[in-house]
Amino acid sequence: MKQADLLTKTVKENPKDEVSLNAKLLTRGGFVDKLASGIYTYLPLGLRVLNNIKKIVKEEMDNIGAQEILMPSLLPKENWEKTGRWNVEEMYKIHDENLGLGWTHEEIITPLMKKHILSSHDLPKGIYQIQSKFRNEPRAKSGILRGREFLMKDLYSFHDSEESLDEYYEKVKQAYFRIYERCGLKEKTYLTLAGGGAFTNGFSHEFQTITSAGEDIIYICKKCGNAINKEVFDKKCSCGGKDFVEEKSIEVGNIFKLGTKYSEVFDLKDENGKHLIMGCYGLGISRLMGSIVEVFNDDKGMIWPKNVAPFLIHLVSLDMGDVDVKQKAEEIYSILQNSNLEVLYDNRDDKTAGEKLNDCDLIGIPLRIVVSQKTLKEESVEVKKRGEKKAELVKIKDLIDFLKNDI
């Protein structure tokens, strides 16, 4: 896409009403726009990142055989009264209606499954959706890390035995690890023991990504590398280890064994009259995007991992007043596009070289390619990775081969 046509402009100054780094950088780069506390518009660059993450999550869910559906956000009171969750703080209610807004969907999917899971023959089943969720957050100050409206993937699984649930739970764990790996967060993300499980021992698991912006504290066992959330930490690890590293972290996923909590309320049973055993598995897609910004940045801006970046290449034409440079830059843009590479092409003729290069650093596209009078003297372009200092001249005729090896 040509940057002169792009809807958004970058801004130099940090927004005055944001305290979190992710909101500051995403706003300055033109990725998001705050409409109200915890409520953001995703602008073209931001929506591209969000959709890249969504695609990764969808692929990994489909890979474990989960089936996608889309439940509504407007949800009837009667379902929530059955579980006693109609009057919880999280739930936005519609004025004068017996409707509330979905912040989770156990109350909807459990009765729905009664129509389609008719016997053990239909089990196990994993059903997920990717959807905007709404949550009454009195203090939404963390940018897109904790919104009143946010994009979430929620997966629910249904089983006729604890063994089947255990097996599925492990499969989802591995799918989650692959998601974080593909999003560039593998090294920073730990599976942790957490509280709040409704089933068996009262534990659940979270995936926590280490960053100084984290609102949570985890303890990583030096012996086995497993981690434990602060609220359930009792100074020893299940491996026997007693030495821990304390880290601040952000929860980027949580998985629960629900047991029969919801199947009992909605009377979801198999053909033998046994209530189905359930699991639920959340992953905040917009929160994951915010976490990536918190982890990958420097004083100049964002540094997107390539699988989630809004574009792979930022092609920058300097010296736009020079007809030859302009023409050559257009040619290179065509060549890159014809090779199916996703390119943001800075063809703006009202910006200085400094402004253009600053924008590259702020927006944080993985690979910068500069075309200028200077590089063209060498029949070359200058290629530089975001986050690295080294730039190198690459002959234009060798560019595609160079990129194929390098990307």
Added chain:
Amino acid sequence: MKQADLLTKTVKENPKDEVSLNAKLLTRGGFVDKLASGIYTYLPLGLRVLNNIKKIVKEEMDNIGAQEILMPSLLPKENWEKTGRWNVEEMYKIHDENLGLGWTHEEIITPLMKKHILSSHDLPKGIYQIQSKFRNEPRAKSGILRGREFLMKDLYSFHDSEESLDEYYEKVKQAYFRIYERCGLKEKTYLTLAGGGAFTNGFSHEFQTITSAGEDIIYICKKCGNAINKEVFDKKCSCGGKDFVEEKSIEVGNIFKLGTKYSEVFDLKDENGKHLIMGCYGLGISRLMGSIVEVFNDDKGMIWPKNVAPFLIHLVSLDMGDVDVKQKAEEIYSILQNSNLEVLYDNRDDKTAGEKLNDCDLIGIPLRIVVSQKTLKEESVEVKKRGEKKAELVKIKDLIDFLKNDI
């Protein structure tokens, strides 16, 4: 996908609480599930159709250079008070909060553009989103044709002259026609003159699809083929024609010239202090899906046009007790999948031939391929198009070539 694994089961009986044909067929086929009046869950087959339509709409919007964003659904009162639309019937309000749910987005996009349209240099701009909308509908009885929650594409355009708006308006018209064509509705869909435009002559345009389920009445001019909505019909056409055909129809899209109505309220101006001229262009994606069902069906079920169908091919294995048939069917399933054809494979071993073929007709996938003892005697499969009576035997070795010519 293997039908034995598919979440949903079909049902023979019409749901008792539905009056519209689209809701009856979509529910029986396992495409949607009604949660409350005008509020539906999209089940795997239904979500596939919805996503196919969404993809077509997105491609046609991108083709005319429109840029995609995603605005929130939770919207602050103050924006709506400025335009006097906070207290309209359509708007759901959150209890005890100054927030309402988005049923349209002029109040959000107009102030947003002030940050990114800085001069005429940035014009024209077309910005769209595809998003769940919420609308307080006291009588939602038309299935997914008129929901309280529904999926919509809304495009907004910004201009510094009426000529620029006119030109863009024409481009959008053509994009809409391509969308209806790709969805199989070309022959049935008319551009009509309608009331309600805020700008110039007070007219707007709608796209109306002819069906007996339609809530609207249009008059098609016998001379020029243009159509006029009942509410603005005065018994003559702009071409001079005075003979009309009256038809029932469903509105599947509407386009408006907004003029400066919203840019004045939010003071959106160019560098010369002139308020920008706006257009807005709606298209209900879930409504389009419902319209397709209303248009394409018979007494046995739905008949999906191939571009929107949940799968292209319904492969049905009869005589599943016969190991040879089962093995051959699995082989054919692999061959079809390896040719990148989207296949629903009915491998269920607890259904009769009659039940399986009835499900094919109800679900309405364009091409049915039957494998049975009888067809295998001829080293063949039986291929039949949904909606046609003629079936033909095709040699298995020729199947892919046959399909390539036929699809």
